Amino acid sequence: MNEGVYGFVSIDLPPLLAGTLACVTCAILGNYLVLRRMSLMGDAISHSVLPGLVIAFMLSGSRDPLPMFVGATIAGLFTVGLVELLRRYARVEPGAAMGVVFSVMFAMGVLLLERGAGRQVDLDADCVLNGVMETMIWFPPEEAGSLARWSTWVSLPRQVWTLGVVLLVVLAAVGMLFKELRIVAFDPGLATSQGFHAGLLNTLLMVLVACATVASFEAVGSILVIAMLICPAASARMLTDRLWVQVVLSVVLAAAAGITGYLLGAYAPTLLGLPAAVSASGMITVVAGVIMLLSVLFAPSHGTVARRFRRVRMSLRVAREDLLASLYRAEESGAAARAVASRPVDAIVLRRAIARGQVRLANGVPALTDRGRDVARGIVRSHRLWESYLVERGGLAPDHVHGTAMRLEHLTDSASGARFEPPQPDSPTDPHARPIPPR
Amino acid sequence: MMAVLAAILDSFGGRAGHNTAVVLAGTMLLGVAAGVVGVFAMLRRRSLMADALSHATLPGICLAFLLATAVGSDGRSLAVLLPGAAATGVAGLLIVNWLTRATRISEDAAIGAVLSVFFGVGVVLLSVIQALPTGNQGGLKGLLFGQTATMHAADAMLLGVVAIASIIAVTLAFKQLGLVAFNDEFASAIGVPVRAIDLLLMSLVVMVTVSGLVAVGLVLVVAMLIIPAAAARLWTDRLRTMAVLAAVFGGTASCLGVLASSRLDRTPTGPSIVLAAGCIFLLGMIGAPRRGVVAGLGRQALVAARVHADHALRSLLASPQDPRPIGVVLPPGLIGRLARARLRRLGLVRVNGSMIVLTPEGEAEARLAERRRRLWERYLVTHAEVAPSHVDISADAIEHVVDPEIVARLEAELAADDARRVRGGADA
Numbered sequence: 119m120n121e122g123v124y125g126f127v128s129i130d131l132p133p134l135l136a137g138t139l140a141c142v143t144c145a146i147l148g149n150y151l152v153l154r155r156m157s158l159m160g161d162a163i164s165h166s167v168l169p170g171l172v173i174a175f176m177l178s179g180s181r182d183p184l185p186m187f188v189g190a191t192i193a194g195l196f197t198v199g200l201v202e203l204l205r206r207y208a209r210v211e212p213g214a215a216m217g218v219v220f221s222v223m224f225a226m227g228v229l230l231l232e233r234g235a236g237r238q239v240d241l242d243a244d245c246v247l248n249g250v251m252e253t254m255i256w257f258p259p260e261e262a263g264s265l266a267r268w269s270t271w272v273s274l275p276r277q278v279w280t281l282g283v284v285l286l287v288v289l290a291a292v293g294m295l296f297k298e299l300r301i302v303a304f305d306p307g308l309a310t311s312q313g314f315h316a317g318l319l320n321t322l323l324m325v326l327v328a329c330a331t332v333a334s335f336e337a338v339g340s341i342l343v344i345a346m347l348i349c350p351a352a353s354a355r356m357l358t359d360r361l362w363v364q365v366v367l368s369v370v371l372a373a374a375a376g377i378t379g380y381l382l383g384a385y386a387p388t389l390l391g392l393p394a395a396v397s398a399s400g401m402i403t404v405v406a407g408v409i410m411l412l413s414v415l416f417a418p419s420h421g422t423v424a425r426r427f428r429r430v431r432m433s434l435r436v437a438r439e440d441l442l443a444s445l446y447r448a449e450e451s452g453a454a455a456r457a458v459a460s461r462p463v464d465a466i467v468l469r470r471a472i473a474r475g476q477v478r479l480a481n482g483v484p485a486l487t488d489r490g491r492d493v494a495r496g497i498v499r500s501h502r503l504w505e506s507y508l509v510e511r512g513g514l515a516p517d518h519v520h521g522t523a524m525r526l527e528h529l530t531d532s533a534s535g536a537r538f539e540p541p542q543p544d545s546p547t548d549p550h551a552r553p554i555p556p557r
Numbered sequence: 558m559m560a561v562l563a564a565i566l567d568s569f570g571g572r573a574g575h576n577t578a579v580v581l582a583g584t585m586l587l588g589v590a591a592g593v594v595g596v597f598a599m600l601r602r603r604s605l606m607a608d609a610l611s612h613a614t615l616p617g618i619c620l621a622f623l624l625a626t627a628v629g630s631d632g633r634s635l636a637v638l639l640p641g642a643a644a645t646g647v648a649g650l651l652i653v654n655w656l657t658r659a660t661r662i663s664e665d666a667a668i669g670a671v672l673s674v675f676f677g678v679g680v681v682l683l684s685v686i687q688a689l690p691t692g693n694q695g696g697l698k699g700l701l702f703g704q705t706a707t708m709h710a711a712d713a714m715l716l717g718v719v720a721i722a723s724i725i726a727v728t729l730a731f732k733q734l735g736l737v738a739f740n741d742e743f744a745s746a747i748g749v750p751v752r753a754i755d756l757l758l759m760s761l762v763v764m765v766t767v768s769g770l771v772a773v774g775l776v777l778v779v780a781m782l783i784i785p786a787a788a789a790r791l792w793t794d795r796l797r798t799m800a801v802l803a804a805v806f807g808g809t810a811s812c813l814g815v816l817a818s819s820r821l822d823r824t825p826t827g828p829s830i831v832l833a834a835g836c837i838f839l840l841g842m843i844g845a846p847r848r849g850v851v852a853g854l855g856r857q858a859l860v861a862a863r864v865h866a867d868h869a870l871r872s873l874l875a876s877p878q879d880p881r882p883i884g885v886v887l888p889p890g891l892i893g894r895l896a897r898a899r900l901r902r903l904g905l906v907r908v909n910g911s912m913i914v915l916t917p918e919g920e921a922e923a924r925l926a927e928r929r930r931r932l933w934e935r936y937l938v939t940h941a942e943v944a945p946s947h948v949d950i951s952a953d954a955i956e957h958v959v960d961p962e963i964v965a966r967l968e969a970e971l972a973a974d975d976a977r978r979v980r981g982g983a984d985a
Contacts, residue, residue, distance in 0.1 A: 157669040158605060208848045213604040214787045221780030222835035225828035228702060232823045341680065345673035352666045383681070387688070397684040403677025410670055414660050422659050 127258060127265070130384060132275045133251040133337075137402055138376035139281035140334035143288050144346035145372035147327050149365050152351040153303040158213070159198065159324070160347035162220035164331045164340040166197040168227025171332075176230075183280060187332055194328030197223060198321075251338055251380075251398045254278075277337040284333040288326055292365070295319070300361050342399040346372055349406040356417040371409055379405035436528050437467040439497050442476060443527070445486050446494035450552075495555045496537055501527040502554045506543035516549035576710050577819060583713030584772045584811045586720035588781060588830070591769060592807025593727050594761045595786035596800050600738035601758060604786075605668050606650060608779040611766050612672040613649025614642035615679025615775060618700060619686060626689075635712050635771060638700070642775075643767045649675050650759065703774030703827030712771060719768040723761050727800070730757060735796045772811070774827035781807060784834040791841035791848045810834035862895035869896060870905065870923035871930070873913070877920045880912035887913075 144160075151157050167190040174189025197219050204215035254277060258270045265271075292299065298319055301309040306316040327347070335343045354367035379402030384395050415423050441464075468484060471477040476490030486494055504523040508514045514522075529538040547553055598604055621641025625632035632638075649671045656667035683697065727734065736744040737754045745751045762782065769778040789802035814830025843850050869886040887893040897913075900906040905919030915923060 152663070152666045155663050155665050157663075157665040161608075161669050161672070204842070207850070207853055208791060208842055208845075210787050210790065210848075211599055211602060211604065213602060214599045214783050214790075217604050217608065217779060217783035218787050218835070218838055221777055221784065221831050222838075225777055225780070225831035225835065228828040229824065229832065232825060232828075233821075341673050341676050344669055345677060348666050348669040348673065352662050352670055355661065387685070394688040395684075396688070397680045400677045400680030400684065403674055404681060407670070407674030407677065410674070414656065414662070420661055425659075 124260060128256050130380075132254040132256045132278055133398060134377065134380050136254060136275070136278045136281055136337040137251060137342075137380050137398065138373050139278065139285055140330075140338045140342065141346045141350070141372040141376035141402065141406075142369050143281065143285045143330045144334055144343055145350035145368040146288055146292055146365060147323070147330055148347040148349075148351035149354070149361070149368055150299055150303050150323055151327065151347055152355060153361075154306075154320075157348045157352075158216055159201075160327055160331070161344045162201065162216045163194045163197055163324070163328055164335055164343045164347075165220040166223030166227075167191075167193045167328065167332055167335070168340075169193055169223050169230060170196075172227055172230040183276060186336075187280075187329075190332040191325065191328045193223065194331065195321075195324065198324045198328075254337070277333075280333045281337060284329050288330060291322070291326055295322075296362070299323070303361070338399045338402070342403050345403040345406050346375075349403075349410045350375065353410045353413040356413040356420050371413075372406070375406040375409055376402055379403070434467060434470060437463065438471050438474075438476075439493075439528055440524075441467055441471055441484075442486065442490055442494035443497045443501065445477065445484060446491065446498050449486065449491075450498075496557070497527055499555045499557065500529075500537050500539060502548035502552060503540050503543065505548045505550070506545065506554070507540035509549040510543055510545075511541075519549065579710040580708050580713045581812065581815050583708075583716035583720070584815050584826075584830075585808045586717045586724075587765065587769055587772060588785070588807035588809075588811030589804045590720035590723040590807075591765045591781040592785035592789070592803035592805070593800050594723055594758075594765050595782035595784075595807070596789060596796075596803045597727070597734045597738050597758055598762055598782055599786040599790065600796075601755070603758070603762070604783050605665075605779075606653065606759075607762050607766055607782045609653050609668045609672045609675075610646045610650050610763060611770070611775045611778045612679075613675035614646040614767060614770060615676050616682055617641035617643070617645030617648075618697060618770075618775075619679055619682035620645070622686060622697060623682070633697070635715065638697075639767050639770075642770060643763055645675065646763060646767060650763070699774075700770050701774050701776055702825045703770075703772050703777070703830075708771060716768050716771065719764050723764055724804075726757065726761060730754065731797075731800075734758060739796075772815075772826055773830055774825070777827045777831050780831040780834060781811075784831070784838050785810060788834070788838040788841045791838075791845040806834065806837050810837055858892060858895060861892045862899055865892055865896040866899045866905075867926050869900065869913075870915070870919060870926050873906070873915045874920065874923040874927060877915050877923075880909060880914040883908070883911055883913045 148157070148160065151160050170189040170191070170193025171186050173193075174185045174187075177189075178185035200219045201212075201215050204210040204218065205212050208215075210218070254275045256274055258264055258273065298309070298314050301312065301314060302316050302319045306320075309316045309319070331340075331343050334346070350368040350372040351364070353371050354364040357367055358364050380398050382405065383398035383401030387394065387396050413421065415421055418424055468477065471484075471490065472479065474490075475487055476493055477484045478487050479485075501523045504526045505516075505519045508519040508522060509516050512519075526540075527537075530536060531538055543554070595604075598607060618638050618641055621637050622632040624641075625634075625637045630637070653664070653667045653671050656662045656670070657664045662670075686697070733744070733749050733754050734757075736747075736749050737751050737758075741751050744754075765782065766778050769781055773781055785803040785806035786799075788806050789799045792802055793799050810833040811830050813833035814826055817829040817833070818824045818826040841849065846852055865887060872886050873881060883893075883897065887896055897906075897908065900919070901908060903918075903922075904916055905922050906913050907916055
């Protein structure tokens with residue numbers, strides 16, 4: 119191996135792998151937390167596993183992964199149980215119940231660390247928040263071709279292997295219970311009535327979250343865990359309405375955030391002339407946040423920009439239809455058409471109507487073309503039909519229906535685009551004795 | 558007052574002086590203010606908003622530090638750091654608000670996302686500061702977990718002023734805050750400016766959180782808002798009492814935390830204060846009269862005793878005159894003893910040694926209980942369409958919750974044929 123590649127494999131590859139595995143594992147589970155509106159449970163668990171880790175260390179006296187894993191998982195489940203207990207039996211408001219439990223547990227963990235255990239465990243509160251990604255180093259054999267052998271990979275840092283195993287477990291559980299988890303995520307009541315034990319599935323989900331949290335935060339820190347439980351799933355939820363698409367998308371986004379974030383953290387500062395790399399887990403979190411912001415803004419159907427765009431387009435359509443209808447009424451009564459462009463938006467509306475060949479300008483005064491007259495007749499017909507309907511069937515006074523009809527006349531069927539029509543009235547004219555134009 | 562506090566501190570054997578006393582006073586006042594403000598934040602269901610807010614202050618703190626260092630002034634003075642903290646904290650709150658209102662992302666996900674992403678930005682900035690040649694982030698690390706040891710008297714004065722201002726604001730707007738917290742629609746119907754009051758509440762939360770950073774640290778400052786309020790909620794349903802209790806709890810927790818932190822080595826202030834508050838909450842959880850665990854278990858035991866007493870009456874009815882061993886009709890243990898005490902208190906049974914027998918009143922009562930049970934059985938089969946094989950379980954559970962009037966109405970409803978069946982059943 120040449121020196122550059124060896125440097126990358128030994129210094130960057132382990133944290134890159136650990137970060138990406140952690141991101142993907144958390145993101146998969148995050149989908150269910152976000153859908154069940156329990157995102158902050160991930161937050162609570164990732165804070166309160168700390169005392170579990172420390173106590174397990176103090177009891178076992180080593181940094182052996184298994185006791186710490188068990189301790190942290192117990193602490194995580196204890197948190198879930200305690201929150202539920204407070205909520206149900208002491209009737210504490212859910213947010214507050216979570217806040218009480220996780221802050222006290224975290225405080226206990228920090229104190230235990232600072233007052234003794236931290237000296238031997240070489241953990242401190244800071245590395246709990248930020249992880250130890252930067253210190254993961256791997257020394258594979260240097261000869262060429264060693265990376266092709268399985269035995270080389272076995273010597274990867276322990277955190278990477280732990281994360282790999284947890285990811286497999288999570289994948290297996292979610293894969294096998296996809297249907298059950300889906301029904302519980304969307305409608306726990308229905309799930310129970312169908313014979314799935316919603317409470318049991320919920321506990322299983324919490325066990326998985328606790329495992330994923332423990333395995334990840336040893337490597338990447340609790341802040342990244344919280345971000346990964348929420349951001350990729352929330353971003354994916356902006357992009358799709360189908361659960362399996364959402365899960366796959368969240369995995370892709372999480373992996374993208376993990377890889378880009380790590381590389382940015384490791385290399386971008388040097389390019390910018392800063393002396394050292396910046397926090398990798400912080401950078402991954404930032405990238406995940408940027409991805410979420412982009413999908414919130416630019417998601418095709420649920421994004422805020424798309425929604426704003428649809429609103430503007432609809433109000434322009436309504437204004438154009440109002441213009442056509444008023445020109446039709448002017449023709450009908452024989453009055454001279456007035457110049458309608460008084461506000462700036464009216465000019466835009468007029469231009470759009472002309473561009474569609476519905477209106478032409480005769481000596482600066484707008485007039486309907488034949489095509490425009492057809493459309494306008496449909497609108498006025500719909501308006502007068504609605505007025506008749508509201509008076510005859512709705513029992514409203516004739517002088518109260520105009521405003522409502524002004525809005526209803528714009529209703530179209532979203533599939534065919536045809537204008538929606540109320541049933542034919544009994545009388546041939548509208549309540550103001552004006553004729554209802556033919557279709 | 559300072560002299561008194563200094564004397565108290567001296568009695569704990571600490572290296573107390575005027576400075577420590579001022580710090581203690583400032584932190585206590587802040588605890589009081591956080592407790593009071595926290596009550597309204599909790600009732601308005603904004604508790605965890607404060608979590609997003611406090612984590613979102615980190616990038617502001619770092620940016621303020623970087624800016625101040627760039628223009629050559631002391632980046633570690635609170636006068637520089639706190640405005641920066643407030644700026645990004647409020648930005649975080651606004652984003653949570655926007656995400657919840659304008660997108661399909663629910664509030665919990667919005668809070669979690671803002672909390673972690675803003676904190677991530679802060680962590681990146683911290684590592685940048687560390688890498689700078691001029692960078693010494695020692696003063697900033699203190700803001701993560703709180704360190705009153707390095708606090709100056711002037712900083713503590715600042716805390717005190719903020720705390721007193723918040724307490725005064727809450728006192729003045731007490732009625733409006735309470736109305737909005739419990740029923741915002743009613744409040745707006747009678748002319749309370751709900752948006753303005755919400756704005757006031759959130760500004761108070763921002764003020765308390767940002768100044769609390771110094772004492773408790775930004776990871777745990779949210780606990781000062783939540784725990785005293787939740788603890789006070791356990792003891793009372795009255796708003797005024799709740800606010801006073803939360804103030805007392807908050808002040809006590811801060812005081813204990815600061816004392817422990819100044820007296821013991823390697824004990825950061827924030828976690829100590831939070832643990833002290835946690836102990837206060839635990840006391841309430843165990844001992845509170847209506848929501849406490851002890852009271853809850855007591856109520857459960859009394860209900861169980863009533864149920865077992867009824868069962869005992871019915872099983873004694875099989876042979877009303879014969880004494881039976883107590884162990885056969887009542888379960889062992891506390892519940893059985895409570896049930897026996899209940900039956901004797903009401904004069905329904907006589908106990909001779911280990912034998913128990915119905916009194917005449919007891920026999921009458923037992924017949925009533927048996928009748929209620931059969932009525933329900935009947936009702937469940939004919940009206941609620943419960944399968945006959947399941948009905949015994951349901952009837953068993955339900956006969957203890959109905960009062961005699963409902964039984965009377967049932968009897969009227971079930972009319973003649975039911976009455977015949979019940980009589981037939983009783984004869985058989």
